[in-house]
Amino acid sequence: MERHTNENEARTRGDLVAPQNVIPAERFFKKLPELAIVGDEQSVDRIAYELLNLLLDSTGADIGQINLLPRGGRVEKVCIVKDGKPWLGADMGLLLYNPSKGFSGRVTSTGKTLVVEDIWAEVDKKEPNPFLEISGFMDRRYLEEIKKPVASSMFLPIKRNNEIFCTIELSRYRGKAPFNSADQAPLDDFAAQYGSVIINYLLDTKNRIALNTAYYKLNNISRLVASNGKIDYTDAVAAYRTLSAADLGFAFFRRGEGYACHALYLVAWCREEIREICFPEFKPSEDSVLCNSSEISYPVEGNWNCRRLQRFRNRIVTHTGIKTKDQQFLLGIIDKIRSYVVYPLHMLNQDLGAIHLASSRNDFCEYLHMSPFLSLYNALLKSFLLNERVVDLLSQVSLKIHNPGFYCLGGLKTALMQENRELLSNAKIIGALNCLDDLLTELHEKGKILICRTRSIHLQKWLRAWINQKRSHQPSIEISMIVTPAVPQNCHVRANYEHLETLFENLLANSMRAIAERQSHDRKVVGKIDLTLSKNGNELEVRFQDNGHSYSTVSGRGTPQMQAIMQELNGSFIREKQPYCVHLRFPYKIKEDQEVHRED
Amino acid sequence: MKIKVLFFDDIFSDMFRKTHDGEQLAFDDAWFDSIERELTNGQIKGIDFEIVKSGEIELWPYLIERAEPDLVLLDLYWYEQAKQQGGECRAIDISLEALKGIRKRYPDLPVIQYSVKPDRETMDQSYEAGATFFLEKVPLAVPEAHSALKYLMIYLMRSK
Numbered sequence: 001m002e003r004h005t006n007e008n009e010a011r012t013r014g015d016l017v018a019p020q021n022v023i024p025a026e027r028f029f030k031k032l033p034e035l036a037i038v039g040d041e042q043s044v045d046r047i048a049y050e051l052l053n054l055l056l057d058s059t060g061a062d063i064g065q066i067n068l069l070p071r072g073g074r075v076e077k078v079c080i081v082k083d084g085k086p087w088l089g090a091d092m093g094l095l096l097y098n099p100s101k102g103f104s105g106r107v108t109s110t111g112k113t114l115v116v117e118d119i120w121a122e123v124d125k126k127e128p129n130p131f132l133e134i135s136g137f138m139d140r141r142y143l144e145e146i147k148k149p150v151a152s153s154m155f156l157p158i159k160r161n162n163e164i165f166c167t168i169e170l171s172r173y174r175g176k177a178p179f180n181s182a183d184q185a186p187l188d189d190f191a192a193q194y195g196s197v198i199i200n201y202l203l204d205t206k207n208r209i210a211l212n213t214a215y216y217k218l219n220n221i222s223r224l225v226a227s228n229g230k231i232d233y234t235d236a237v238a239a240y241r242t243l244s245a246a247d248l249g250f251a252f253f254r255r256g257e258g259y260a261c262h263a264l265y266l267v268a269w270c271r272e273e274i275r276e277i278c279f280p281e282f283k284p285s286e287d288s289v290l291c292n293s294s295e296i297s298y299p300v301e302g303n304w305n306c307r308r309l310q311r312f313r314n315r316i317v318t319h320t321g322i323k324t325k326d327q328q329f330l331l332g333i334i335d336k337i338r339s340y341v342v343y344p345l346h347m348l349n350q351d352l353g354a355i356h357l358a359s360s361r362n363d364f365c366e367y368l369h370m371s372p373f374l375s376l377y378n379a380l381l382k383s384f385l386l387n388e389r390v391v392d393l394l395s396q397v398s399l400k401i402h403n404p405g406f407y408c409l410g411g412l413k414t415a416l417m418q419e420n421r422e423l424l425s426n427a428k429i430i431g432a433l434n435c436l437d438d439l440l441t442e443l444h445e446k447g448k449i450l451i452c453r454t455r456s457i458h459l460q461k462w463l464r465a466w467i468n469q470k471r472s473h474q475p476s477i478e479i480s481m482i483v484t485p486a487v488p489q490n491c492h493v494r495a496n497y498e499h500l501e502t503l504f505e506n507l508l509a510n511s512m513r514a515i516a517e518r519q520s521h522d523r524k525v526v527g528k529i530d531l532t533l534s535k536n537g538n539e540l541e542v543r544f545q546d547n548g549h550s551y552s553t554v555s556g557r558g559t560p561q562m563q564a565i566m567q568e569l570n571g572s573f574i575r576e577k578q579p580y581c582v583h584l585r586f587p588y589k590i591k592e593d594q595e596v597h598r599e600d
Numbered sequence: 601m602k603i604k605v606l607f608f609d610d611i612f613s614d615m616f617r618k619t620h621d622g623e624q625l626a627f628d629d630a631w632f633d634s635i636e637r638e639l640t641n642g643q644i645k646g647i648d649f650e651i652v653k654s655g656e657i658e659l660w661p662y663l664i665e666r667a668e669p670d671l672v673l674l675d676l677y678w679y680e681q682a683k684q685q686g687g688e689c690r691a692i693d694i695s696l697e698a699l700k701g702i703r704k705r706y707p708d709l710p711v712i713q714y715s716v717k718p719d720r721e722t723m724d725q726s727y728e729a730g731a732t733f734f735l736e737k738v739p740l741a742v743p744e745a746h747s748a749l750k751y752l753m754i755y756l757m758r759s760k
Contacts, residue, residue, distance in 0.1 A: 399679050399691065404620075406716045407627040410739030414630065417742055441717055453721060494728070570700075 005074045023058040023190040034523060042520060044206050047087055048079030051198060052168075053168060055190075059183050061170035061185075063087075069099040070110070070203060072371035075245040076203070077558065080146060087146065101134045104167045105179040107155045113188055114155040117178045119171075121146070134423070138387075143561070146171075152178035155428060156187055158195035166199040207243075207373065214239045214377050219505065223383045227452050227498040231388060233560055234276050237267045237380060243374045245367040246357035247271055248333050252290055255392070262351075264290075270333050277326045285311065289344045289354045295373035299343045309337060339364040345382050352385040356586040391450045400445025403439050409433070433474045456492035456591060457500065458532055459540055466504055467531070474508075477515065477527040484534040491540055493586040500564050506558040507544045507582060514548025514580070521549070541573065541587040603757055604650045605639070606669035608698075613655025615680045632732035638752055642723035649752060657681065660698050664706065671753055674699060675737075676715035676722065694720065696729045703730025710756045712749070725728075732756065 028050055035046040052064035066079045078087040099108050107114050108243045113462060119131050135143060150171035158166035162474070169189075172179065217239055224231045253265040264282035268275055284290040289300055289308070304310055313334045340358035345351075355378065357368045370378060415432060416423050423429050460483060467479050515527035525547070530542040559575070566573040566584060574583040605682070610616045611628040618627075626710035632653075652667045657678055678694040685694075695713065702711055710732040715722065716739060723734045734754060738745045 174732070182758040274719065399677070402677065402716055404624045407624065407631070407739045410631070411627045412743070417740075444717055445719070448719070454725075 003412070006041050008077065021185050022056065025190060025194050026053075028054045032201075042201060042516075044209070045079065045086065047202050047205065048082060051085065052079055052081040052417065053201075055168065055170060055187070056084070058118075059154070059170055059179070059187065060172065060176075061154075061179075062173045063146055065146075065169040066170065066199075067104055067167045068199070068203065069167070069196075069367070071163065071367060072374070073203070073243065073245060074206075074217045082146065094099070098364070099167075099367070100363065101294055102131050103153065103155050104169065107157045107167055108131055111157055111159070111162075111177050113157065113184055113191075115179045115184055116153050116180075118151040118174075119153050120151065131266065133220050149173050152176070154179045154184060154187065156191050156195075158191055160196045160200060165194070165203075172304055179268060180256065194344065210239070210243050212240060214373070216505070217510065218380055218384070219501075220379065221381065223498040225388050225391065227289075227496065230383075232597075233265050233267050234274055235273070237269065239374065239377050239381075240270055240355060240357065241274075243377070244357050244370060245270060245364070246340075246359055248336055248341075248358040248360060249358040250333070250358075251353065254290065254354070255389075264353075266330075268330055268333055269331070270336065271327075275326060275329055277322065277330070280321070284351075288535065289342050291351055297344055297346050299369065301341050302339070303362075304338050308342075309334060309340070333358075336360045338362045339368065341365050341368040343370065343378060345378075347386045349381050350389055352382060355472055381442055394447050394450050398444050401440050401444040401447065405444070409436060409440060412444050426480055452496060452498070454494050454496050454499075456496070456589065457495055457541070459491070459493045459500075459586065459588070460487065462497075462500060463504075463531065463533065463542070466500070470508060472525075474512070477512070477529060479529045479531070479534065481531040484532065485542065486535040487533055488535065488588075488590055490591045491535075491588040492591050493540060493569070493571075493588050495569050495586070499569060503562055503565055503584060504544075507564050510558060511544075511546035511548060513551050514546055516548070517551040518547070518549040539563055539585040542584045542586075544584070545579070553568050601646060601753075601755060602650065603644060603671060603753055604652065604667065604669045605671050605673055605753070606663060606667050607651050607653045607673045608655070608657050608660070608679050608695075609653070609673075609675040610655055610680060611675075612653045612658075615644065615684065619680055627739070627741070632691045634741040634743045635746045636748070638746040641743070644750075644754070649750075649753075652704050657694060660702060661705070662710070664702065667711070670757060672702065672711040673708060674711055674713045674731075676713055676718070676726065681688055689735075692725070696725060699726065699729040699731060708760070710757075710760070712752070 031050055032047070035043060035050060052066060055061065056064045057297055058567045063080070063082045065077055065081075069076050075414075077088060079086065099105060101121065103114055103116060107540070119129070122129060122132070126283065131147075133566045135147065136587075140145070151174040153169060153171040156168040156170070158165045170179075170187075172415050217235060221231060233253050237249075240246065240249060248270050251267040253267070253309070254262045255265065262280040262282060262284075266277045266279065268277065292475065300308070313331065316322070316334070319327070322330075324430060337358045337439070338360055339362060339377065340356055342354055342356040343489070345353040345355065357370070359368060415430070467481055470477075471479055511529050513529075515525075518525050528547045530543075530545050532541075532545075534541050535544070559573075562584075564571045566586075569586060571584065571586040574585070575581075576583070609632070609689040611625075611632065617625060635700060637652060638665055639651065642648075652669065656663070657674075658681075674695055676695050677691045679691040681694055682691040699711060699713065711730065712733045712735060713726045714730040714737040716726075716737045718734065718736055727733050733756070735749065735752070
């Protein structure tokens with residue numbers, strides 16, 4: 001991705017360069033299919049980088065920036081290019097900017113391209129310089145390396161219908177000829193003709209990636225609900241962090257039953273840092289969004305000094321059962337909040353929690369509302385939380401009948417035996433006791449209907465179905481399965497579908513990352529995943545191998561989870577590093593034909 | 601013959617006793633007393649039972665090593681302990697995991713697991729985890745209700 005710098009060099013030398021009338025958009029479009037091939041965040045970076053390079057080359061600018069400001073999505077600087085090289089790093093914490101401030105803010109309000117001769121001039125067109133008003137709050141490195149060296153800048157709005165959903169900022173180093181109307185005209189033409197198409201494509205790519213992430217998160221949660229496993233709330237919150245404009249936030253998850261004895265799991269995030277904090281007993285205020293009886297079922301907007309936020313702050317300050325570090329983290333977030341929108345998670349009279357999307361930017365509520373896709377995610381998450389609560393409630397009913405229910409009945413029978421044994425020969429009394437016994441037994445059984453159960457699963461058939469499904473989800477990857485002749489026809493493993501899905505989805509996700517890593521160096525490589533099912537002594541073995549490259553792990557939670565499942569299934573998990581492959585070994589049983597037919 | 605029984609039930613745990621009211625504890629205590637009475641009444645000459653009770657299932661490796669029991673009685677549901685660990689649904693898993701551990705370390709130690717109104721699936725899980733025998737718990741505080749348990753223990757000791 002080398003930038004053509006001839007024109008820049010010519011300008012630096014002071015040569016006269018004829019203004020170009022048309023920006024060669026075809027150069028960008030020719031590269032587009034190749035740029036998008038990997039389908040991860042790198043694709044977004046590459047597309048943005050290529051677009052900026054095209055504009056920098058065509059206008060003789062030195063530094064370029066793309067700012068995204070879609071309503072209900074992430075408002076961020078998506079790319080900064082300086083001297084032909086990407087400058088913005090993911091760890092720089094510079095994703096924040098306020099679209100209503102600075103020169104970009106002026107463009108957002110007027111909807112017109114803005115050419116500024118010197119961004120550092122005290123007065124711009126007889127008005128106070130909006131950049132100088134906010135420069136004091138900007139990141140120092142950004143100010144030193146991106147803003148300080150430049151003078152003349154052009155701010156270009158990109159619109160879809162009347163909504164400005166992106167601004168592009170191009171700057172020239174101080175000492176160079178400032179931008180003029182001859183520079184502006186081809187850019188305006190380019191923006192009008194291709195701007196919305198390109199930026200929409202960029203956003204679609206971002207959304208597609210986010211959609212995949214959300215899809216995996218929701219699948220994980222549904223499996224956790226079905227497997228009696230503990231829901232990973234931190235993981236569930238990832239979609240809100242990546243799909244909204246909130247740089248700060250809280251996700252409140254209420255567990256248990258009854259108004260008084262709810263436990264509260266609070267996941268709080270501040271940019272990249274995230275923490276889960278449990279409040280074993282948290283009784284919300286009566287008009288709290290957390291409380292279903294408050295009848296607030298709509299998103300509530302607020303700012304830093306509103307009553308709700310300050311009340312929450314006071315609770316954190318006075319709460320005794322919280323670690324000092326957690327308390328400081330929470331207070332740090334609350335004190336940074338300038339605007340927020342809170343979405344209650346209420347369903348069927350159940351107060352399941354709330355999602356609090358916040359920003360350190362003033363008057364930012366209109367950007368904080370959830371996009372349609374995030375709303376869908378939110379609705380599904382709410383349903384999962386409700387499912388989890390129903391499972392909990394049913395289980396508790398069953399357990400209450402178990403103990404003290406049966407014990408009370410036993411106590412009654414015992415007392416009758418001890419006090420007047422003859423009463424137990426009385427048909428009416430025995431009938432009533434039996435009736436009560438039947439009733440408790442029935443309720444006890446019904447309370448167990450939503451319980452995770454293991455079953456005998458024909459692993460070979462299950463794997464074929466899973467692979468076929470994945471082939472349609474991942475058409476660019478070749479997935480194959482070889483079954484060695486020694487594998488008996490009717491061998492079944494004892495597990496549940498959620499166990500198997502968690503295992504193989506984890507392995508697939510790892511392989512996809514490894515393949516993407518290899519493709520980032522060699523885009524022509526076709527990803528391959530090979531599964532081999534074989535018999536190993538008394539065990540059935542699945543060998544899982546891909547043709548990817550090693551990569552740095554993200555969370556490191558996948559392998560322990562797989563090991564725990566294999567242990568639970570009395571099997572084993574073996575990992576080889578050279579070449580990298582995983583062996584899953586399951587104990588199996590041969591099922592009689594009759595049983596197999598009945599199951600089929 | 602002396603038969604030493606290590607008896608794991610959540611009703612012996614401090615956690616259970618702190619959570620439940622006196623009336624409920626009275627039912628549970630009366631039930632245990634009736635078992636104890638049935639086992640230790642000296643009715644069968646030459647066979648003595650000794651009961652070591654514990655509500656700390658997570659300490660099974662230490663307790664088995666220290667008590668050296670001939671037999672383990674193990675309750676299926678550990679609701680309060682599961683709740684403490686954040687997953688009420690795992691009330692059965694706690695005892696099954698302990699059972700798997702016992703079976704791995706002590707392949708020949710008889711373990712009788714029990715529960716009120718068990719279903720087939722629960723029984724299957726228990727046997728798969730390594731139970732020697734699964735019994736229905738009869739919540740009657742009448743010693744005679746537990747005589748079958750006594751004779752079963754004697755049988756297991758004879759065939760050891």
